[in-house]
Amino acid sequence: MIRLRAARVFTGHEMLSPGELVIEGEAVVAVGAPEEGPGEVVDLGDVTLSPGYVDAHSHGGGGFSFVEDALAAAALHRAHGTTSIVASLVTQSIDELDDQVRALAPLVDAGELAGIHLEGPWLSPAYKGAHPVDRLRDPALDEVNRLLDAGAGTVKMVTIAAEREGALEAIRSIVEHGAVAALGHSDCTYDEARAAIDAGVTGATHLFNAMPGLKHREPGPILALLEDPRVWCELIVDGVHLRPELAAWVMSFDPRIVLITDAMAAAGCEDGDYVLGELPVEVRDHIAHIAGTDTIAGSTLTLDRGVVNSIAAGVDPIVALKAATSHPAEYLSLSTVGTFAPGTRADAVVLGADWSVERVLYRGAWQDAARA
Structure with missing residues (x-):
């Protein structure tokens, strides 16, 4: 003892x-x-x-995606204080995602990973971000259930665009399988977002990013997600995805904020050329873009930096620490981590x-x- x-x-x-x-x-x-x-x-x-940090949304680090070398990616983040991490998968074919889920599931069962996150393929082409547009599709219930069943309980979260045909039925099935349904990469309206929340959405995938902006007559999904006490809202506080002042303002009044990294393989590494899913990525000055474009392709953030950035922007340290520990644990129903x-x-x-x-x-x- x-x-x-x-x-x-x-x-x-x-x-x-x-x-x-x-x-x-x-x-x-x-x-x-x-x-x-x-x-x-x-x-x-x-x-x-403090309790070890919990990252609910990350694609890799240390030079590797979780598909390439999950243990190496997790080790990089652990060295920066993230002791529990979810492996996020980008859009691929259903067959490829099935294989990837089955490959990662034993690592979740062994406690090396906190879960698997499907970020795609049921996303909006208008807000695809770093997802191949030709792979995006409506959420056919049999395909959704196939991937959830492939994980046998290890898929902890699924991101979905609320406006896609079949989304509400898919959201209900995601929740029935014990996973978090998160709204993101979406072109939905305020009313469509409200309907998705009523169907079971309890997460906002990187709020503000890859969704319509907040407008006075068309508030879109942002207002619906922020105002509902059932929803946990993810923020990437790296100074690139959001103005730090905006992040600090939201964290000052919303008690259900979760800091994430959305990190790709380049986290903890030097600038260079990488791959996210099947898309080439250029990392310059530690900022990741799809090669030859200005489209952000994840981040190179580690969660310790997200906490420091939040506090530097004026966030109360207790609020920032909650957003990196107990909040993500509660968000994903991880009962043994995130608290003492x-x-x-x-x-x-x-x-x-x-x-x-x-x-x-x-x-x-x-x-x-x-x-x-």
Whole structure:
């Protein structure tokens, strides 16, 4: 048993000053104010101890997509404090996605990944982003169910455009399979978004990006997603996808924000030429675009940087930390990560005065950390 003490311990819900996290093996035993008890005392000093970060939407990192080398991609993000990560898949044929889901499912079952996210192919051509337009399609229920069944419970989220034919029926089936239905890459109206939420949508895939803007007479999906307390809204706070001031404003009033990276293989790597799905990507100044275009192709962000960026933009640190820990865990119904509580996994990050990650604890063991 080890008693980790710090000047501040963030539980996933509140900040304790000072605080103590008691762990044994891979599990949390207790969290609270420091007290006498069995076990080795480790005083971490004037730092903040937080649950490990949870990334609900990422395509890769360390030079690899999750399809290419899931363990290497996860390891890159873990070194930056993300101890739970979902493998997001971009649009491919149904047969290819079936193969990819089946290949990744054992890693979810083994606890190496937190789940699988299908970002496509049921998206809008008008807001395709970095998805091949010729592969986009309406959500035929048999195809939706085929991919969900292929994952045998490991597909945790599906992004869908609410205006596509068959979307509402597909959303209901996604939810019945125990996955999150997220609205994104969509050209839907406000009313279509409301209907999708009523059908079961509880997520907004990278809010503001790949959807119509908020207009005074045609508010589109953004208002519908922001105003509904059933919906968790993802934000990419990398200074490219959103103005930091906009992200900070939204986080100041919406209690259901989830920080994500939407990272592609180039996260943690040098500029160069990469591939996202089947599309060539150019990364210059750490910004990813589809080759020869100005279309953003994911990010090179790590979640530790997203937290630091949010706080630098004026977000309350507790709000930013919730958006990277307990919020994504609740969003995806991951009950053993994202918080410190008896029985949760002993995943933690040690944060310095500038909120950067200094040390990473994964399943009760210290890992090598990489400062962003």
